Amino acid sequence: MSSLRVAQRATRVLVAGGSYAGLAMTLNLLDLCHGFSPRFSGTNAPADKTQQAPVEVTIVDQRDGFYHLIGTPLAYTSREYAEKAWIRFQDIPALQTPSVKIINAGITQLNCQEKVATVTEISNQQDTKIPYDYFVAASGLRRTKPSAPTALSRKEYLNDALEHIRLVESAEDGVVVIGAGAVGIEIAAELKTTHPHLKVTLIHSRKQILSSENVSDEFRDLALGLVQESGVETILGARVNKVIKKSDPGTGLTSYEVCFVDGRHVKAGFVVNAISKFHPTANYLPSSALDEEGYVKIGSSTAFVEGTPNADYHYAAGDIARWPGIKRCGAAMHQGLHTAVNIHQRILSAQNGITPQFKELDPNVPPMMALAIGKKAASYTPDEGIASGEDVLNLFFGDDLGFAICWNYLRLGEAPYKGERLIDLGDADVRNDTQLPELPTNEPIQA
Ligand SMILES: Cc1cc2nc3c(=O)[nH]c(=O)nc-3n(C[C@H](O)[C@H](O)[C@H](O)COP(=O)(O)OP(=O)(O)OC[C@H]3O[C@@H](n4cnc5c(N)ncnc54)[C@H](O)[C@@H]3O)c2cc1C
Incomplete structure (x- = not known):
């Protein structure tokens, strides 16, 4: 050469x-x-x-x-x-x-x-x-976490992720996800889709989900429809003020009480705080x-x-x-x-x-967004406007x-x-x- x-x-x-x-x-x-x-x-x-x-x-x-x-x-x-x-x-x-x-x-x-x-x-x-x-x-x-792992090695990350999954699977009272921004929505929908028997509740302080994102009300409503269609329960317009952790010494099980400012509360077997920082x-x-x-x-x-x-x-x-x-x-x-x-x-x-x-x-x-919500996705692009469906999931995310x-x-x-x-x-x-x-x-x- x-x-x-x-x-x-x-x-x-x-x-x-x-x-x-x-x-x-x-x-x-x-x-x-x-x-x-x-x-x-x-x-x-x-x-x-x-x-x-x-x-x-x-x-x-x-x-x-x-x-x-x-x-x-x-x-x-x-x-x-x-x-x-x-x-x-x-x-x-x-x-x-x-x-x-x-x-x-x-x-x-x-x-x-x-x-x-x-x-x-x-x-x-x-x-x-x-x-x-x-x-x-x-x-x-x-x-x-839960937006990204804090581990620096693959080994450490895998241990953390597998332990997280174990806790989710053993959450008999269901999982509560706090915060319906893009990350919280995707977490709740993936949990419900992967573990259909699990009760998953998504809580948001505002009446509309995605309230901090630069998207239209039409897109917010579409995304909410897909969240509910995936089987996730939603509690909107309710601000959480504390989460009380309870351990049962008899069974060794841990449970949580999620308390709202207005005095209401819900029980959970596991809580994911998805308020982005x-x-x-x-x-x-x-x-x-x-x-x-x-x-x-x-x-x-x-x-x-x-x-x-x-x-x-x-x-x-x-x-x-x-x-x-x-x-x-x-x-x-x-x-x-x-x-x-x-x-x-x-x-x-x-x-x-x-x-x-x-x-x-x-x-x-131009503003642009695609959100994977279980088996479907919602998208907004300047050319196509708002769209949703399994084909949209496939287009933007494939199957992984x-x-x-x-x-x-x-x-x-x-x-x-x-x-x-x-x-x-x-x-x-x-x-x-x-x-x-x-x-x-x-x-x-x-x-
Ligand atoms: C849960 C979640 C879902 C998302 N979904 C979508 C989506 O559907 N579509 C989309 O387009 N975007 C999505 N995003 C946003 C997208 O992930 C980010 O825009 C993208 O990761 C930005 O890439 P980056 O390379 O700039 O930074 P990052 O992906 O954050 O990578 C930064 C790298 O720098 C390293 N690093 C940090 N600090 C240092 C340092 N001091 N020294 C050396 N290395 C350092 C980190 O370890 C990391 O490897 C999502 C984000 C999250 C959190």
């Missing part, structure tokens, strides 16, 4: 967070740096050698794998699904390439001036400094990069806005970024693609002197709350490129004259 000489060392891209946004950025950037179209473009043209560039991506994540966050309501309901929803990074074929390094650590500080990150490794709590050329913040929002995870960034709520201020190229040192070398994608629109997985992956394209353009500009052509995000993001859709879209199951060698594997300190193997131009982009 002939070689293409590249008079540059591999560009070091550091990514905080290996989920939808971080993986979308990483894999599309690898495509581009091999000279291919980004995988999200859906095209499969031969490699263009003029677009190739040596790159080394380091993903830092506190978790030891990719967790399909959208599937959480089912992961805490079905044992089989719980096994499937978390895949360790070492078991994801697309990441098994020398161009990607994964560090199981939390980013604790970023020095944007020096371009050095401090990370704390999960295994030994040791701090390590990682220098980089480009940084991508894709660490999302800090969420707690979340915060951006960006406290490792300088305050100049953040808005008043802690989201990263980005421009339409996804780069940080001016005001932070080296802003053009720092990007944010996904839930952590301040950008219009409902925080969605599709938006996170879309922003990951934009980030990959724009970093690639900058790399080529530095390497070959081209004028970079940036891909701009559209700030006019979107796991296969995301896995296949990211192409996580595909092996990386044949003959891939995007990083300089020679003397680590002498990296200014890397040999980049020429890629076969008649091969599909996956091996």
Whole structure:
């Protein structure tokens, strides 16, 4: 195989967070740096050698794998699904390439001036400094159970999910879910659908469900109809003021009394508090990069806005970024693609002197929502308006709350490129004259 000489060392891209946004950025950037179209473009043209560039991506994540966050309501309901929803990074074929390094650590500080990150490794709590050329913040929002597991390893998460399922199944007085936002609705409906004999009650303080979401009353009514059709009982316009836990020393069983402000109360064998609490995870960034709520201020190229040192070398994608629109997985992956394209353009500009052509995000993001409610889904899109049914569930979520859709879209199951060698594997300190193997131009982009 002939070689293409590249008079540059591999560009070091550091990514905080290996989920939808971080993986979308990483894999599309690898495509581009091999000279291919980004995988999200859906095209499969031969490699263009003029677009190739040596790159080394380091993903830092506190978790030891990719967790399909959208599937959480089912992961805490079905044992089989719980096994499937978390895949360790070492078991994801697309990441098994020398161009990607994964560090199981939390980013604790970023020095944007020096371009050095401090990370704390999960295994030994040791701090390590990682220098980089480009940084991508894709660490999302800090969420707690029941919206997301708090475990950092697959093993710990599975123990927690299986114990949760055991408690749900043994709840003789039924399960009460407090909070009918999107997460509470999906949890209640998945519980009832997976365990049809279980009594499931969804409680909400307002008269309408989804009261904090930017959706129409028509959509709220449609969603409520589907919740009730799935067999979930609802108590609306009732504010819970306390939950009393009772243990029966004779039987060893635990039960709960859910008390309302108006004096009413209901009994439960298990209570899920689905009132969402979340915060951006960006406290490792300088305050100049953040808005008043802690989201990263980005421009339409996804780069940080001016005001932070080296802003053009720092990007944010996904839930952590301040950008219009409902925080969605599709938006996170879309922003990951934009980030990959724009970093690639900058790399080529530095390497070959081209004028970079940036891909701009559209700030006019129309409201859009899809909600899985048991065997059906409700959706709102600008083109189709409001829709519901089993076909809508299949379209937006397939039969596994979107796991296969995301896995296949990211192409996580595909092996990386044949003959891939995007990083300089020679003397680590002498990296200014890397040999980049020429890629076969008649091969599909996956091996
Ligand atoms: C229950 C539930 C259901 C949902 N359903 C839908 C749906 O149906 N459709 C839809 O489009 N969206 C849905 N969403 C929203 C969607 O999941 C998010 O928009 C999406 O996860 C955002 O992706 P992300 O990559 O930006 O962040 P995340 O998926 O949150 O990933 C962030 C990653 O960063 C890591 N991390 C965090 N802090 C650090 C740190 N300091 N250092 C290193 N790593 C760090 C985390 O471990 C994680 O792996 C749902 C969300 C929830 C909670």
